[in-house]
Amino acid sequence: MAVVEEGEESGAIQSKEKEFIENVLEFDNITAKDVMVHRTDMVTLPRDAGEEEALEAIRQSGLSRFPVYGEDVDDIVGILSTREYLLNFRESAPKPLSELLRPAYFVPETVAADVLFRDMQGKKTHLALVVDEYGGTSGLVTLEDLLEELVGNIYDEFDPQEEQEIIKLEDGRWRVSGSADLEELAEMMELELPEDEERDYDTLGGLVFSQLSVIPEDGSRPAVDALGLHIQVEELCDRRVEWALVEKLSPEPEKESE
Incomplete structure (x- = not known):
């Protein structure tokens, strides 16, 4: 990393190249x-x-693939391709959704991104379901997600417009989504996070809940001070922080020695 930093400082490497x-x-x-x-x-x-x-989900999300579940989201039974589903309507006797599913590809939470990337390329699959140690569904990863880790955001004309998660306000505060990454927020606010502190959360919402002894009710607006930040929740829905106002805490004045 030091060599890369030196290369940028000397002008041998452009900032975009450094990031890559x-x-x-x-x-x-x-x-x-x-x-x-x-x-x-x-x-x-x-x-x-x-x-x-199904058509409403396709229209609202603009996604090309959907996990399909049986009893609940922990029971993924296959993947539906938007393209195949829509082409199916051209048939004289369209098949039901359940007959158009492709097998789901499951991976553990702990699989390394580079290993997963090569595996998905080799299997020619675009979506992987991530499962936890108990076999429950943790989330999903697409090939595009992995590519974006390397080259940055990839957009096409079918991508839904992403809402900005971190917004600087004129009064010096920040309006931040609960799902915003803490490291990214700290970088934008020019704030150093404690390196020696172990955290089991990565988002602003996770930080808020780590400071509360009880889960707040929907519609409530709790405030917390943590990691040098004052966080005032603006919107809380389904036990998730949707939006909050964030500002730096003023440094405590040093006590004069007697």
Whole structure:
């Protein structure tokens, strides 16, 4: 990393090139759990979904593939291709959704991103379901998610417009999504996070809940001070922090020695 930093400072390496090199070097240090879409953010369909429900999910999400479940999201029975589903309507006798499913590809949370990337390329599969140690669904990873870890965001004309997760306000505060990455927030706010502190959360919402002794009710607006930040929850829904106002805490004045 030091060589890369020196290369950027000397002008031998452009900032975009530096970012790509750093991403490549860090790629084998991250896991499927680090890059997955969490189960609460997955767009899924029930196996018995009717035409109206399936088409609405396709229209609203713009996704090309959907995990399909049986009893619940821990019971994924296959993957539905949007393209195959829509082409199916051209047939004189369209098949039900349940007959169009492809086998799901399951991987553990701990699989390394570089290993998963090569495996998905070899299997020519675009979506992997991530499962925890108990066999429950943790989330999903797409080939595009893994590519973006290397080259940055990839957009096409079918991608839904992503909502900005970290917004700087005119009064110096920040409006931040509960799913925003803490490291990214700290970088944008020019805040150093304690390196020696072990954390079992990665997002702003995770930080908020780590400071509360009880799960707040929907509609409540708790406030917490942590990691040098004052966080005022703006919106809380389904036991998740949707949005919060964040600002740096003023440093405590040093006590004068007697």
